[in-house]
Amino acid sequence: MKTQGQFTLFETLDEFAQFIQKPVQRQIKLIQNHHTAEPSYNDFNGQNHFQQLKGMKSFHVNERKFSDIAQNLTTFPDGTIAICRPMDQNPAGIKGANTGAICIEHVGNFDNGKDKMTAAQRECIIRMNALLARRFKLKLDTNAFVYHHWYDLDSGTRKNGAGNTKTCPGTNFFGGNTVAACQASFLPLIQAAVAALDGTAPAPAPVAVPTPGTVSIPIAVVATQGAALSIRRGPDANADKLGELADGSVVHIHEANGIWRRIDPVAQKWVSSKYLAPAPQAVSIPIAVVSTQGGALSIRRGPDANADKLGELADGSIVHIHEANGIWRRIDPVEQKWVSGKFLAPR
Template identity: 40%
Template structure:
C-alpha cells in the first residue's frame, strides 16, 4: 500500500483484506457504481493515481462546494484502488440515493465509443463490489448494487433509466447500463467472485437501530463522557444509522467486537423496514394530499423514525410512506 495527499492506494487483494478490518459505524444498504467519464484513460499515465484523485477532490470541493471528494473509492485502469472520503460520510454521488450508501467511481469513459475497460480494472470492479457486499452482508441484487443511470437527475427518483438520466456508469459498462444488462452481465460475475468463500459468522444480535441527530457524535471507548475517544473510528455523522448492541446509563454500544459507545441523547430510535409494493410513492407529508417526492421499488430498505396515522417517516428526512406497504424486521 502507498499513501499520499491523504489517500491510500492498494491492490485488489489488499483492498479485500483492508475492508474487512474497517470499523464503520453507519449502516450500509447500497453500493453505487459510477464512471468518471472525464477524466478518462487519456488522462492516466500509469503512475498518477494520487494526482488524478487529488484533482477530482479539488474539483468537487471548489466547483461543487462539497466538503470532500464525492466518492469513497476510485478504481484505475491498472487495477489499483485509491480511497476517497471517509466511510463514515454519506457520498455525494446520486441525488436522492446517497443515504446508507458506499460510492465507487471507476476511472474512465465507459460509454459506447469511449474507453474499453482493461482486464485489470474489470477484475477490480467486480472484486471490489463483491468485497463490499461481503463486508456489509448485502444481498446480491439490483437494490443493493445500484447504477447512477437508474435515477432521475432532477428528482432523484428511481426510474431505471427511462427519464432524465445520466449514462453513468456508462452505456457500455459490462455490456450496458440497464437493469437487464446488470442482471445478465455484471451480477453473475459478482456472485461468482463470492462463491467458495467461507460463510461469514452469524451476525451478533442487534438490539435496535438509531439515527444520529447531532452534526458529529463522538465515539468513546467506554460509556462515559470522560472516556477517551475511540482511536480507530471517527465520529458518527448526522443522519448515520447505527447498530446498537448494548446500553448502559444512556450510552449505546455500536460495536459487537469493540468497546465503542455513543451518547444516546443525540440519537433517535428507528425501525428497519422493506418495501412490499411494486412501486411505493414517497410523499412530502403523512397523507395522500401531500406531493409525491420520490418512488421506492419492491425490496428496497428504509429506516423509519416516526409514525402518524398509518404513515411512516424515513429517518430525519421529510419523506413519508404508507405503512401498509412496509414489512418491518
C-alpha cells in the same frame, strides 16, 4: 499501499480486503458503481493516481461545492483501488441514494465507442464489489447494487433510466447501464466472485501446460460484394473504426448485440452482421483460465519471454487458445498475442 494526504492507494485486492474489515460507523445498504467519464483513460499514465484524485477533489469541492471528494472509492485502469472520502461518511454520488451507500468511481469513459476497459480493472471491479457484498452482507440484486443512470437528476427519484439522467456508469459498462444489463451481465460475475471467496467455487491451481476444454464458436464469412467491412470499437455504427475486413474473410463470433457481432474473444471488435454470411459449421476453440495466484500474466508479441510486452491479463481471465508453440499459447485469432502456458489452467 501508498498514502498521500487523505488518499490511500491499494496496489492489491488483498490490501483492500484487509482494510474493509475495519469497523464502519454507519449502516451500509447499497453500492453505487459509476464511471468518471472525465478523467478517462487518455488522462491516466500509470503513475498519476494521486494527481487524478486531487483533481477530482478540486472539481467536486470548488465547482460542485461538495464538502469533500464525492466518492468513497476509486478504481484505476491498472487494477489499483484508492480510498477517498472516509468510509464512515455518506458519499455525494447519486441524489436520492447516498444514505447508507458506498460510492465507487471507476476511472474511464465506458460509453459505447469510448474506453475499452482493461482486464485488470475489470477483474478489480468484480472482485471489489464481491468483497463489499460479503463484508456488509448485501443481497446481490439491483436494490443493493445501483447505477447512476437509474436515478432522475432533478428529483433524485429512481426511474430506471427514464427522466433526466446520465449514462453513468456507461452504456458499455459490463453489457450496458440498464437494470436488465446489470442483472444479466454484472451481478452474476459478482455472485461467482463471492462464491470463490466463500470456497464454494475454488479457483484452479496452476499447471505446467494445461489441457484446456473447448467451446464451440460460430463462424461466418464476410459478404460485402468486394467492399471492405469496418471493424468498430463497440456495437454501434458511430463507434471508433479500428480497421477493416476484406470480402471473404472468415470470422469467429463471440458475442451478439442486436445486429452487431463481436469477432474477438477479448477485445471490443465488432462488425455488422448485415454483411456476414453463415459458414458451414462452428469451430472448436480450446479455452483456459489465467492462474497466477493473484498476479498478472504478461502478453507478449511472440512466443518468447523476451518478446515485447503488449499488456497483461488478470488472474482468472478466460482466454481462447488459437495456436501452441512449446509452452506458449497464442490468445488472439489474428494478432501475435502470446502468453505462457505455465500460468494457464483448464476450464
